[in-house]
Amino acid sequence: MSDATTTDLYEVTMALSYLREGMTGPATFSLFVRDLPAERGFLVAAGLESALDHLSGLQVGPEDVDAFAAALHRPPRDLEPLLGLRFTGRVRAVPEGRVVLAGEPLLEVTAPLPQAQLVETYVLNQLSHQTTIASKAARCVLAASGHPVVDFSLRRTHGPQAGFQAARLGAMTGFAGTSNVAAATAVDVPAVGTMAHSFVEAFPTEEEAFRAFARAHPGPVTFLVDTYDTEAGVRVAARVLRDLDLGPGCAVRLDSGDLEDLAVRARAVLDGAGLRDVRITVSGGLDEYAVDDLVRSGAPIDVYAVGTRVGVSADAPYLDSAYKMVEYDGRPVMKLSSAKVTAPGQKQVFRRPGCADVIGLADEPPPPEGTPLLETVMRDGRRTGERSTLGECRERFAADLAALPPAARRIRAPVAPRATPSERLSTLTDHVRRRLAERTAAPAARHGVSEPSPSGSHRSVPS
Amino acid sequence: MSDATTTDLYEVTMALSYLREGMTGPATFSLFVRDLPAERGFLVAAGLESALDHLSGLQVGPEDVDAFAAALHRPPRDLEPLLGLRFTGRVRAVPEGRVVLAGEPLLEVTAPLPQAQLVETYVLNQLSHQTTIASKAARCVLAASGHPVVDFSLRRTHGPQAGFQAARLGAMTGFAGTSNVAAATAVDVPAVGTMAHSFVEAFPTEEEAFRAFARAHPGPVTFLVDTYDTEAGVRVAARVLRDLDLGPGCAVRLDSGDLEDLAVRARAVLDGAGLRDVRITVSGGLDEYAVDDLVRSGAPIDVYAVGTRVGVSADAPYLDSAYKMVEYDGRPVMKLSSAKVTAPGQKQVFRRPGCADVIGLADEPPPPEGTPLLETVMRDGRRTGERSTLGECRERFAADLAALPPAARRIRAPVAPRATPSERLSTLTDHVRRRLAERTAAPAARHGVSEPSPSGSHRSVPS
Numbered sequence: 047m048s049d050a051t052t053t054d055l056y057e058v059t060m061a062l063s064y065l066r067e068g069m070t071g072p073a074t075f076s077l078f079v080r081d082l083p084a085e086r087g088f089l090v091a092a093g094l095e096s097a098l099d100h101l102s103g104l105q106v107g108p109e110d111v112d113a114f115a116a117a118l119h120r121p122p123r124d125l126e127p128l129l130g131l132r133f134t135g136r137v138r139a140v141p142e143g144r145v146v147l148a149g150e151p152l153l154e155v156t157a158p159l160p161q162a163q164l165v166e167t168y169v170l171n172q173l174s175h176q177t178t179i180a181s182k183a184a185r186c187v188l189a190a191s192g193h194p195v196v197d198f199s200l201r202r203t204h205g206p207q208a209g210f211q212a213a214r215l216g217a218m219t220g221f222a223g224t225s226n227v228a229a230a231t232a233v234d235v236p237a238v239g240t241m242a243h244s245f246v247e248a249f250p251t252e253e254e255a256f257r258a259f260a261r262a263h264p265g266p267v268t269f270l271v272d273t274y275d276t277e278a279g280v281r282v283a284a285r286v287l288r289d290l291d292l293g294p295g296c297a298v299r300l301d302s303g304d305l306e307d308l309a310v311r312a313r314a315v316l317d318g319a320g321l322r323d324v325r326i327t328v329s330g331g332l333d334e335y336a337v338d339d340l341v342r343s344g345a346p347i348d349v350y351a352v353g354t355r356v357g358v359s360a361d362a363p364y365l366d367s368a369y370k371m372v373e374y375d376g377r378p379v380m381k382l383s384s385a386k387v388t389a390p391g392q393k394q395v396f397r398r399p400g401c402a403d404v405i406g407l408a409d410e411p412p413p414p415e416g417t418p419l420l421e422t423v424m425r426d427g428r429r430t431g432e433r434s435t436l437g438e439c440r441e442r443f444a445a446d447l448a449a450l451p452p453a454a455r456r457i458r459a460p461v462a463p464r465a466t467p468s469e470r471l472s473t474l475t476d477h478v479r480r481r482l483a484e485r486t487a488a489p490a491a492r493h494g495v496s497e498p499s500p501s502g503s504h505r506s507v508p509s
Numbered sequence: 510m511s512d513a514t515t516t517d518l519y520e521v522t523m524a525l526s527y528l529r530e531g532m533t534g535p536a537t538f539s540l541f542v543r544d545l546p547a548e549r550g551f552l553v554a555a556g557l558e559s560a561l562d563h564l565s566g567l568q569v570g571p572e573d574v575d576a577f578a579a580a581l582h583r584p585p586r587d588l589e590p591l592l593g594l595r596f597t598g599r600v601r602a603v604p605e606g607r608v609v610l611a612g613e614p615l616l617e618v619t620a621p622l623p624q625a626q627l628v629e630t631y632v633l634n635q636l637s638h639q640t641t642i643a644s645k646a647a648r649c650v651l652a653a654s655g656h657p658v659v660d661f662s663l664r665r666t667h668g669p670q671a672g673f674q675a676a677r678l679g680a681m682t683g684f685a686g687t688s689n690v691a692a693a694t695a696v697d698v699p700a701v702g703t704m705a706h707s708f709v710e711a712f713p714t715e716e717e718a719f720r721a722f723a724r725a726h727p728g729p730v731t732f733l734v735d736t737y738d739t740e741a742g743v744r745v746a747a748r749v750l751r752d753l754d755l756g757p758g759c760a761v762r763l764d765s766g767d768l769e770d771l772a773v774r775a776r777a778v779l780d781g782a783g784l785r786d787v788r789i790t791v792s793g794g795l796d797e798y799a800v801d802d803l804v805r806s807g808a809p810i811d812v813y814a815v816g817t818r819v820g821v822s823a824d825a826p827y828l829d830s831a832y833k834m835v836e837y838d839g840r841p842v843m844k845l846s847s848a849k850v851t852a853p854g855q856k857q858v859f860r861r862p863g864c865a866d867v868i869g870l871a872d873e874p875p876p877p878e879g880t881p882l883l884e885t886v887m888r889d890g891r892r893t894g895e896r897s898t899l900g901e902c903r904e905r906f907a908a909d910l911a912a913l914p915p916a917a918r919r920i921r922a923p924v925a926p927r928a929t930p931s932e933r934l935s936t937l938t939d940h941v942r943r944r945l946a947e948r949t950a951a952p953a954a955r956h957g958v959s960e961p962s963p964s965g966s967h968r969s970v971p972s
Contacts, residue, residue, distance in 0.1 A: 052663070053690055054689065067725070163707065167664050200516070201634050201832075227521065248527070262525050363821040364818070364821050369664075381736055
């Protein structure tokens, strides 16, 4: 079985229906986040590379057909119209690492309707998850105000795969390292970490533990000093560090207690021992809020290790993302029910100074000082260019972060800029809404009467 | 590279140090959740099968050694002591599906110290994540009070792997189905789902959409009725259902708006059309709180589809889990710093009526009416029995759920039962705490003086 079965069953039933009805005209689906969580002033686009890997590798094989058939309690021959299906469409998307706002398409897929529908679940999963985590990580970097931040999240992310992404996305937003060996190897970010409390406990004394560690690991070490009494632990670490003279780059790590107070005491002990170069790393339940408090306190902390709360984005573990059809066979479409209105048509986002973004139609010219965010990244089911390197993503993020308005950068009570629709998009939205409202109100609607769209490119669909 | 690199770097540095020092005596690590989130009255043990798969498959190969070496900036030959390392230890654990409480070991690993340490990250990740999600899913089943609950979470879980687990763990706690085809195929739970709003939008009218769907899918269908105007959509669905006479098992789905009110209206329309057998399914941002409200309202809802908030356990997306060394080479050990005290020694949990559990030592007899929760599941690195089937896990959960006190079952403001330590465990904890406190206070401690443990099995460790 391939990744083709990692999907919601309804994608399969819909694709089958479309094939049966001959509805294979081009459809465009737009993926965006409706509203930002209250705790977010901006999002960081991520997940695109994983989504493109899925799209370029997708092929419905015989085992997938068997799985679909079993799920539907139907004979495999009923599912054969799906056999061999590949993704042959076009993808326009915001490159990973760029800052995005509510309502802005992160990605638009244009493909024959059954394909565009079938890929919904997987693409939505990757972009939603990775954008959630990248946006959380970005706030940690902001809170640390230039101090290095490292990722310790692997032990409590939602599975090992999510742990890998947490490390990668942290690195994308400027983390200085990760404890995750697999991720460090794969994405070229430094691996960090030295010892746990259990290491100290395995020796008769802290001093023996520290000395044994230094024997096994030439070069700089970090001693964990809070296994028993933290201040005493710092004194032991200082004595061993002075004795062994391990050179620059050594540190002590505080993992519990009042980190602000303990950092002040640890600094005093280290300075008193002439160890001004020995750094202080803190960890233990940290997120951007805690880092912000510690940085503002002026505590003499050098490195912040964040973990679980960042790896699962604890205060906002998901985004209100959507993958909505905005055009089918040349006809702009939208959903009207309740508050969840979706603007119709293929779109472009124009980034303007101060993130005063404009969401317009894909074929309209940029507004003054506006540059488009969405790029064509896949055509005929194939990537149009090289995969982005982590370095490129990091540069995009750093540039966009520097251009964010201060209120969006705040850790507490951030204010997210709002993109505005272009005049052409507003006109189209009003037109399609009126058309649909008339249709659902009129009895004729129940019998299939439709109207051409204002673009004039409407072709009737088989019924 | 194998899963061996899906670990924190410090596991590798510690394992290397232990090997260098000849510290390969047996160590026991205990994995438990320190405190439950305020929103949880109990936990459901999960993740064991994934952890055992990892342990039985673990083997450090040449590529892993290269990755470790690169991460540490050292030549591969320095890492060769790890080459070929496998897990050869013993695991005692609470089987998946059982209810557990704060402080109760979910799993204890006893293995040569370097191995027991190296596996920490992966085992902690799997048990923490899966126990988090299973515990959330269990609350949905409770809230639904006998109505079927199905899983729609795949689109916004933390990656596809997490989506798979959400489906599996939902099924373990009694969900009636999942939208996830891969999971439904792998774990033998029904796949569910029919159409999205985009399907309805792709046709000129709702009616044409519903009729086309029924043409492609013989048998029961679920029509999504809220794409435009919900009540009008129900009327269209009713007409098509009456016309086509599709037999039992059909439904309408409401995915937005005031679900209580809309369900009442939809029921009236369906009943008025003589469609008393057509069921009403609701979805859209549901979790156990929303399900509880809807059930209590008496709304005529038949099936609850829960998604994102359950798949990421939005109100408590992680657990305060720990993997702590409790014994090394026959010596009970514990960590003293701040509030995070860990009780020493190998343990057993005795389940007593009403979840009045006792946490005791592994070798003590059960208290009155107490039955042990931890079983030996791996010996010499090999599983001692068959992998649990989903059905077995489900039965364990159902039995434990029925025995939970009412306050623990509450959706809002639940009260979790607290396990109490046995007299023998309390005595041991006091003894080890005193021994450690004396050691850190006395200057002699700095020079490695230690004492035998009360168990008399203390052997000194190399230093």
